[in-house]
Amino acid sequence: MASYRIVGNTGEWELVCGLEIHAQVISKSKLFSAAATEFGAEPNSQVSPVDAGMPGMLPVINKFCVEQAVKTGLGLRAEINRTSVFERKNYFYPDLPQGYQISQYLHPLVGEGTVYLDMPDGAVVPIGIERLHMEQDAGKSMHDQEPGKTYVDLNRSGVCLMEIVSKPDIRSPEQAGAYIRKLRSILRYLGTCDGNMEEGSLRCDINVSVRRTGEGFGTRCEVKNVNSVRFVMHAIEAEANRQVEILEDGGKIVQQTRLYDPKKGETRSMRTKEEAHDYRYFPDPDLLPLVVENDWVERIKANMPELPDEKKQRFMESYGLGPYDSGVLVADQETANFYEQVAKGRDPKLAANWLTGEFFGALNRTGVDLSGTPVDAAKLGELIDLISDGTISGRIAKEVFEEMWETGKSAVAIVEEKGLKQISDTGELEAIIDKIIAENPGQVAQVKEGNQKVMGWFVGQTMKATGGKANPKMVNELLRKKLTD
Numbered sequence: 001m002a003s004y005r006i007v008g009n010t011g012e013w014e015l016v017c018g019l020e021i022h023a024q025v026i027s028k029s030k031l032f033s034a035a036a037t038e039f040g041a042e043p044n045s046q047v048s049p050v051d052a053g054m055p056g057m058l059p060v061i062n063k064f065c066v067e068q069a070v071k072t073g074l075g076l077r078a079e080i081n082r083t084s085v086f087e088r089k090n091y092f093y094p095d096l097p098q099g100y101q102i103s104q105y106l107h108p109l110v111g112e113g114t115v116y117l118d119m120p121d122g123a124v125v126p127i128g129i130e131r132l133h134m135e136q137d138a139g140k141s142m143h144d145q146e147p148g149k150t151y152v153d154l155n156r157s158g159v160c161l162m163e164i165v166s167k168p169d170i171r172s173p174e175q176a177g178a179y180i181r182k183l184r185s186i187l188r189y190l191g192t193c194d195g196n197m198e199e200g201s202l203r204c205d206i207n208v209s210v211r212r213t214g215e216g217f218g219t220r221c222e223v224k225n226v227n228s229v230r231f232v233m234h235a236i237e238a239e240a241n242r243q244v245e246i247l248e249d250g251g252k253i254v255q256q257t258r259l260y261d262p263k264k265g266e267t268r269s270m271r272t273k274e275e276a277h278d279y280r281y282f283p284d285p286d287l288l289p290l291v292v293e294n295d296w297v298e299r300i301k302a303n304m305p306e307l308p309d310e311k312k313q314r315f316m317e318s319y320g321l322g323p324y325d326s327g328v329l330v331a332d333q334e335t336a337n338f339y340e341q342v343a344k345g346r347d348p349k350l351a352a353n354w355l356t357g358e359f360f361g362a363l364n365r366t367g368v369d370l371s372g373t374p375v376d377a378a379k380l381g382e383l384i385d386l387i388s389d390g391t392i393s394g395r396i397a398k399e400v401f402e403e404m405w406e407t408g409k410s411a412v413a414i415v416e417e418k419g420l421k422q423i424s425d426t427g428e429l430e431a432i433i434d435k436i437i438a439e440n441p442g443q444v445a446q447v448k449e450g451n452q453k454v455m456g457w458f459v460g461q462t463m464k465a466t467g468g469k470a471n472p473k474m475v476n477e478l479l480r481k482k483l484t485d
Ligand code: ADP
Pocket: 016, 017, 018, 019, 020, 165, 166, 167, 168, 169, 207, 208, 209, 217, 218, 219, 220
């Protein structure tokens, strides 16, 4: 991949970025209480006394949440720490009735791992994972319910989050986008987080600094809570450009927390390091250190699904696809399954081309997702069969596909109805070609002088005369025989 450089007035700068991602764990109940976690429920209808921070309530750990986090750690190829510790992160906020968040700090459940990015040029870029720790989510302040008043909804209070911290290995906005998409893909394969950024189940904090190539890391700024992949990429670019301008003017970067304004396309200061919280972390006296048994981790490992990287490898090896196409096809499980159904017993490359080309194009154009497609895997397979057995040409197939998409009819029915069958009858084609040759002696002479372009013109005329239905291979062969032999 062409490396990403920011060109300033005094030379080039390199971007350095690390992402902290909060991923909401899929589980029926909260991390330390039995309250439900469903999205969009009536405010304060899913709150236990523990989540409301009532005095004297005791947290009880939810084993399923731990299992989800272990699974995720394994999916990130990370080490699972057999002992980890929950600590209190103390701060006051109206949506945090306990006055602290139970999190992990010095001893997280999951240590170092790696996420592999699949870049558009086929390159695979490893990004280090620093850690994954478990923590509770806070409630939500609602400022838009009544003028002059703020309400608090505690439904989210106590929901289990995984904070996944990357190493500062990301070097471009494109890599940051690829990182979030890949991480989301892994989480969805595992079923540990639904990855929905709009609903806030996946939230991203960005850390950005810039440096002269080859130099040590510069001072970083953090941009909080950016809620779409596109905005993450924009925010990183805007923040890096801001820092380059300051440095080129002889200024210094002040470490601070910033917010991204998508309307203005810029970041602005929220608080500086001096104003940063001192959270007074200490181990939560209500919770024992979390010990996960070896056997249990091994059992979870044994039940892991095939993950995107392995699936990609398999697609490359057993279907002969390139790294980029494989990466695209395995990005989500439904697409991968769909592809395997289409490819079964057919030319796998032709199937991949049809899926990533015509089919994805139609999905994008109509805003339909895979579950609502009018052309299912069996129907697409049938269309590909008609191409493979020579019934229709690739060009006609595109027309047939459009019609299938609009009407939901099968390829066979459409070809039959519209008489689109390819003309592969030598006699019939020969008659058409002889007529064209007889009518165009000038062009015939040009071909005989070796003008290849005019040869192409004859192919075009034949196609036109047959409404595009002539078998292109046969047309080429017949013309060559008649005009150049
Ligand atoms: P904090 O607790 O202050 O957020 P962390 O050590 O958890 O600090 O690091 C947060 C993130 O900052 C990590 O994702 C890391 O990769 C990233 N990071 C660290 N140093 C830099 C830097 N110089 N430039 C950009 N990102 C950085």
